[in-house]
Ligand SMILES: Nc1ncnc2c1ncn2[C@@H]1O[C@H](COP(=O)(O)OP(=O)(O)OP(=O)(O)O)[C@@H](O)[C@H]1O
């Protein structure tokens with residue numbers, strides 16, 4: 426891949442609550458952006474479970490730790506999927522590296538900065554929860570995407586993540602992606618509720634980045650270990666993700682955002 | 683500290699005249715280099731070193747997430763002190779403050795003279811509560827140690843402002859960080875001097891849990 430000369434748009438994908446579709450969306454979003462001829466790096470920040478590997482049936486050769494401990498070429502840790510798409514698989518040693526006060530944090534920053542050069546968009550899929558590693562990826566990224574579903578616990582957890590990132594890390598720019606949405610009215614109400622709480626209590630103005638419908642094809646694709654975007658390109662969720670990809674692509678296009 | 687060792691003669695000549703001259707020049711250079719970073723009157727680091735060192739500590743905070751604190755201090759009524767007791771006494775007072783405080787700070791702390799009767803002490807790896815503790819210790823110890831001049835005992839006090847740079851990356855540059863501390867120092871003066879001021883709201887960590895009010899709004903769906 427040739428460097429484009431511009432720093433890539435870094436986008437973290439987080440939710441607080443588990444199982445709301447972060448990894449499914451990150452993977453399919455990566456493919457949709459690659460289909461749009463964007464050079465995409467998908468970083469698996471969910472270090473315990475190595476989600477992305479499983480979803481894409483990858484067998485990563487080298488982990489981030491291998492590279493850092495053995496001083497190998499950082500690019501060894503990347504798995505190339507296509508001309509426009511590469512994956513950086515997760516690694517269980519990363520949480521210790523990013524614990525507050527760890528001197529290794531800077532190594533990881535340097536490492537990511539090195540491997541992401543030349544990409545247009547870097548998507549960082551995070552683990553559930555609000556651990557140090559989740560916060561590290563969220564503060565590393567320029568843009569924070571919060572995935573939220575209509576379940577009350579997803580709503581409160583999404584709000585809690587926003588509150589921590591704003592209160593403790595000084596972040597104030599959040600983009601919401603609504604997942605598992607049944608109809609437009611449900612999506613509207615969900616966005617308004619979260620927006621209202623964020624505005625009233627945190628003085629924030631989170632933006633709606635996209636809405637993804639509930640679609641059984643999403644789960645079928647997970648079982649088939651293929652992105653639904655390619656497994657069933659005509660399904661409603663695929664249409665949602667393509668639209669979401671255009672919104673994310675716009676973040677990369679506009680360096681001022 | 684500078685490395686004062688010099689390279690050996692590449693020709694392995696035991697009494698190489700070039701080597702001898704080089705060694706001498708190197709020692710002189712190291713002395714000058716150190717002197718250019720030290721305030722001659724107090725022995726604290728000077729403004730130039732303050733900017734360099736604080737830049738490095740802020741970079742460390744960005745990389746590790748560990749906070750950096752600075753304490754900015756100004757001797758109270760120093761102009762009056764000078765007018766009453768003379769400039770020499772004023773200089774002795776500055777030296778006395780530096781000497782008193784040097785015993786109160788850790789070896790990793792970086793004491794600097796900012797200029798005039800103002801000091802900045804960089805506290806690497808220190809959060810706000812820790813820095814307030816240091817500032818208060820400096821203030822209290824100085825009030826316990828008046829300057830002995832001839833037969834007189836001249837009381838000295840200081841006003842102090844504390845600011846921190848944390849993973850929130852509050853300040854875009856060294857100057858902004860120092861200015862923040864300076865504003866709290868100003869507040870300490872306004873409030874009557876001989877005290878320490880800082881951002882009170884930073885002491886109570888922001889609540890992370892979702893309050894019942896917030897819950898009510900979220901559950902209104
Ligand atoms: N739009 C959707 N419609 C139907 N099912 C979905 C949708 N999005 C995600 N799912 C399903 O929800 C489950 C959880 O998805 P996924 O693993 O992507 O969530 P996650 O947020 O990454 O979870 P974790 O927090 O464990 O990392 C999967 O079985 C997936 O197929």
Ligand SMILES: [Mg+2]
Nearest residue numbers: 447448471476
């Ligand atoms: Mg996941």
